[in-house]
Amino acid sequence: xxxxKALSVxxxxxxxxxxxxxxxxxAYAVKSVDVDVIAAYPITPQxxxxxxxxxxxxxxxxxxxxxPVESEHSxxxxxxxxxxxxxxVFTATSAQGLxxxxxxxxxxxxxxxxxxxxxxxxxxxxxxxxxxxxxxxMSARDAGWVVMIASSAQEVYDSIIMAYxxxxxxxxxxxxxxSYDGFxxxxxxxxxxxxxxxxxxxxxxxxxxxxxxxxxxxxxxGVIASPDWYYEIKYQxxxxxKESKGVIKEVHDEFNKTFGTNYDIVERFMLDDADYVxxxxxxxxxxxxxxxxxxxxxxxxxxxxxxxRLFRPFPTDEVVNAIKDARAVAVIDRALxxxxxxxxxxFNDVVSALYSRGVNKPxxxxxxxxxxxxxxxDDFYNLYKMLDEYSRTGEYPRKTIFMGLRG
Numbered sequence: 001x002x003x004x005k006a007l008s009v010x011x012x013x014x015x016x017x018x019x020x021x022x023x024x025x026x027a028y029a030v031k032s033v034d035v036d037v038i039a040a041y042p043i044t045p046q047x048x049x050x051x052x053x054x055x056x057x058x059x060x061x062x063x064x065x066x067x068p069v070e071s072e073h074s075x076x077x078x079x080x081x082x083x084x085x086x087x088x089v090f091t092a093t094s095a096q097g098l099x100x101x102x103x104x105x106x107x108x109x110x111x112x113x114x115x116x117x118x119x120x121x122x123x124x125x126x127x128x129x130x131x132x133x134x135x136x137x138m139s140a141r142d143a144g145w146v147v148m149i150a151s152s153a154q155e156v157y158d159s160i161i162m163a164y165x166x167x168x169x170x171x172x173x174x175x176x177x178x179s180y181d182g183f184x185x186x187x188x189x190x191x192x193x194x195x196x197x198x199x200x201x202x203x204x205x206x207x208x209x210x211x212x213x214x215x216x217x218x219x220x221x222g223v224i225a226s227p228d229w230y231y232e233i234k235y236q237x238x239x240x241x242k243e244s245k246g247v248i249k250e251v252h253d254e255f256n257k258t259f260g261t262n263y264d265i266v267e268r269f270m271l272d273d274a275d276y277v278x279x280x281x282x283x284x285x286x287x288x289x290x291x292x293x294x295x296x297x298x299x300x301x302x303x304x305x306x307x308x309r310l311f312r313p314f315p316t317d318e319v320v321n322a323i324k325d326a327r328a329v330a331v332i333d334r335a336l337x338x339x340x341x342x343x344x345x346x347f348n349d350v351v352s353a354l355y356s357r358g359v360n361k362p363x364x365x366x367x368x369x370x371x372x373x374x375x376x377x378d379d380f381y382n383l384y385k386m387l388d389e390y391s392r393t394g395e396y397p398r399k400t401i402f403m404g405l406r407g
Contacts, residue, residue: 006260006261007260008260009259010259013259014195015195016193017192018191020153020190021188022153023118023186024052025157025192028052029158030053031056031197032195032197033161034062035088035089036087037087038066039069039075040054040068041075043093045122046092054066072093072101073101075091076091076104076115085213088168089116090115091115091117093119094119095123095182096125098140099124102143108145109144109237110237111222112211114167114176116164117177118160120183121137121180121181121282122135122136124139129372131182131371132184138345141345144238144241145177146166146174146241147312148309149180149281149282150180150309151180151283151287153189153192154191154192156180157194161204161255162263164176165254166244169247170207170209171240171243174244179282181282181283184283185282185283199259203255203259245310248265264318265309266306267309268322269304271305272304275327275391276301276302276303276304278305278306278330278383279319279323280305281308281311281334282334284375285368286305289332290305291377291380306322306323308346316356316357319350319353324361327387328363328396329387330366330386331347331365332344332366332380333347333366333367333368336367342365342400343365344367347366347400364401366400366401373404
């Protein structure tokens with residue numbers, strides 16, 4: 001019954017079905033929500049997003065101010081100014097571009113500005129790599145942004161639409177980053193259902209009541225804060241990000257009803273009776289993990305996959321509830337936290353989440369797919385076999401497992 005209703009809803013809201021890369025899906029989402037200002041600087045693998053948006057603006061398909069700037073630092077700075085004046089804004093970047101923005105990431109959240117940015121993840125230099133992983137995203141995880149990580153082009157399109165509702169909600173007023181696999185998604189074509197713009201714009205009404213620069217009602221923005229106030233202002237960002245999870249869930253629920261989708265802040269795959277769980281994020285690793293879980297099930301191992309879709313704020317309760325009955329868990333990171341006790345950054349989030357809820361669970365840290373090193377379904381299947389062996393012996397590795405290294 002629910003499936004029939006969802007199909008009926010999608011028949012009404014879907015305008016056309018196109019073959020799009022995740023980058024083009026991002027551009028179509030920005031077009032759908034009717035932005036006012038786009039600031040852009042090219043960097044691989046993000047460039048085709050802003051190229052497509054430039055085409056939309058030049059053709060009159062988007063009535064927006066398109067600002068070609070001299071750097072990524074300037075791109076985010078430009079949309080900060082526009083957002084502070086009340087405009088709906090968008091920008092995009094990757095890798096070194098996100099690092100060049102790093103200073104301004106904190107300014108954006110500190111000023112409580114609803115900026116939306118797409119970031120196809122890419123490995124950081126040095127050595128120079130144009131290939132995909134999530135090291136750039138992890139370097140921005142403490143900047144006070146809401147961060148969503150998509151696993152398909154359709155989800156990129158849908159997530160950017162939802163991002164505007166989340167960012168502009170007066171209970172949030174924080175920037176939102178939508179990330180996904182560089183190249184493996186940003187340059188790979190998939191079928192994407194594009195919605196009629198009237199439905200998208202009804203779902204994303206402009207918040208005309210948020211604070212903004214207006215000479216008729218002067219306010220001060222970006223002042224020097226004394227020690228008496230800096231701490232309190234920063235805590236407001238911390239608290240807003242923590243409390244945003246409730247708003248994010250509300251937005252997901254309304255989006256699902258409006259567009260006939262089934263999004264949640266985590267994605268569960270064959271978890272109801274799973275003994276062994278792989279925790280993933282993004283597209284390629286999740287897809288391979290699901291294939292491996294099916295193979296493991298066929299061979300008698302009760303395997304499951306948990307995908308983290310909302311990365312910041314971290315979905316602590318949802319992760320703990322999904323894995324608390326499993327015998328053993330592995331977290332697959334496509335990023336590094338060098339010098340940490342365990343080098344998998346999301347692994348550390350998962351262990352912290354379990355500890356905070358008093359759950360004692362064997363969890364191993366796995367790093368794979370750095371700079372788009374090939375991740376095979378066999379690798380993920382072997383992880384399930386390793387978890388089964390560890391569970392039988394009770395001896396778990398006390399260091400990160402680096403999969404796919406040569407030699």
